[in-house]
Amino acid sequence: MTEATLEEKQYIEKTDYVLEKNKFDSNALIAILQDVQHILGYIPKTTMKYIAERLDIPISRVYSVATFYKAFKLSPVGKHMIKVCLGTACHIKGGPLLMKALESELGVQPEEVTPDGKFSYEPVRCVGCCGLAPVIMIDENFHGKVKPADIKKIIKQYD
Numbered sequence: 565m566t567e568a569t570l571e572e573k574q575y576i577e578k579t580d581y582v583l584e585k586n587k588f589d590s591n592a593l594i595a596i597l598q599d600v601q602h603i604l605g606y607i608p609k610t611t612m613k614y615i616a617e618r619l620d621i622p623i624s625r626v627y628s629v630a631t632f633y634k635a636f637k638l639s640p641v642g643k644h645m646i647k648v649c650l651g652t653a654c655h656i657k658g659g660p661l662l663m664k665a666l667e668s669e670l671g672v673q674p675e676e677v678t679p680d681g682k683f684s685y686e687p688v689r690c691v692g693c694c695g696l697a698p699v700i701m702i703d704e705n706f707h708g709k710v711k712p713a714d715i716k717k718i719i720k721q722y723d
């Protein structure tokens with residue numbers, strides 16, 4: 565058996581905190597996964613296995629919940645999450661061009677993280693402000709009527 569890395573040890577400590585907070589209740593699995601994601605930024609496979617062991621439930625149950633809800637991230641994400649709306653209104657008004665501009669500006673594909681760890685981006689469906697199409701969201705902030713040429717300036721606002 566290999567020794568856990570420092571990062572893995574920290575993940576275990578943080579996961580233990582979440583499990584204790586939720587009283588090791590397997591019925592609180594969704595809340596546990598939400599808390600873990602909030603703290604770690606995503607839910608690593610090793611953490612899913614650890615949660616299953618500590619709750620004494622099959623890993624398949626943890627995995628099926630984690631993969632069923634799209635809100636759960638199973639791979640690392642950047643410090644800032646960019647969501648590009650590709651709902652109907654945004655699609656018509658140029659959402660796909662914003663995706664291209666982001667790809668070229670960040671040099672990564674959707675769901676990947678930039679080498680400096682700052683950004684990830686992903687396409688999403690209608691974010692609820694179609695009047696501002698095309699829209700991107702960075703963290704909790706909406707940016708509306710965005711043109712591909714605006715992408716660089718918008719991204720620069722985020723450290």
Ligand code: FES
Pocket residue numbers: 649650651652653654655689690691692693694695697699
């Ligand atoms: S389609 Fe993009 S906000 Fe509705």
